[in-house]
Amino acid sequence: MSVIADPDEDLVRRVAQGEPAAIQAMVARKLPRMLALAQRMLGDPSEAEDVAQEAMLRAWKQAPKWRPGKAKFDTWLHRVALNLCYDRLRRRREVPTETPPDRPDEGPAPDAGLLSAELGLRVDAALKRLPDRQREAIVLCHYQELTNIEAADLMSVSVEALESLLSRGRRALRQSLADLSTKSAGAERG
The missing domain is CATH 1.10.1740.10 (RNA polymerase sigma factor, region 2, helix turn helix motif)
Structure with a gap:
């Protein structure tokens, strides 16, 4: 050891x-x-x-x-x-609930950063839809900035398994957010 x-x-x-x-x-x-x-x-x-x-x-x-x-x-x-x-x-x-709880709007002011906030919400929503292990791998490597070795150790998987989780998670995120790249391409041309 x-x-x-x-x-x-x-x-x-x-x-x-x-x-x-x-x-x-x-x-x-x-x-x-x-x-x-x-x-x-x-x-x-x-x-x-x-x-x-x-x-x-x-x-x-x-x-x-x-x-x-x-x-x-x-x-x-x-x-x-x-x-x-x-x-x-x-x-x-x-614990299923009948109605969602009331929550205050935590978004930006109506005139500030609407596109950025929308993008952030879309990415967060896409991240939430990932299977738990894929989300965990992406959060640890991309948001927590752990190395693949550290993240694999933390998740009790091999580095190869972690890389597979990352690859599948990234692919799912790309598919989930594919319409954003076509919107930005159209905006650049327009």
Whole structure:
């Protein structure tokens, strides 16, 4: 078994010792990434915040027990956040609702960035339609910027399997968003 160098090792050790500055540094370093991961996986800002906060709470509680070597702390934290996301996704499937909840419009002002917002919504919707494992692979590699090796390790699959998931996910996204390329081509000609 090879020992993996962990850039967070010192920070986790200091968090375990209860050092307030280390706890703040960990939150500042990790919370935005966990929030982005949960947002992409769940598509719900409120649930994403809950997942990110729960993942950070578990990181803080786990810090005294953390033993570096087998996997990086960041990889472990991503796995925790993904598991929390999948727990919520399972509960969504188990609890049918008669009517959707009322939600405030979180979009941009009517006169600002309408096309960009529409594109973002289309991409998010297409991402949500992907099978869970394909969405997970794309989110980890493209949005969380993990390497293929890190993402494959996190997903407990080979790099080849990850690349297959990425390829199928990208192909499905291209098909889902194909009309956008024809619109932009028409706009460039017009």
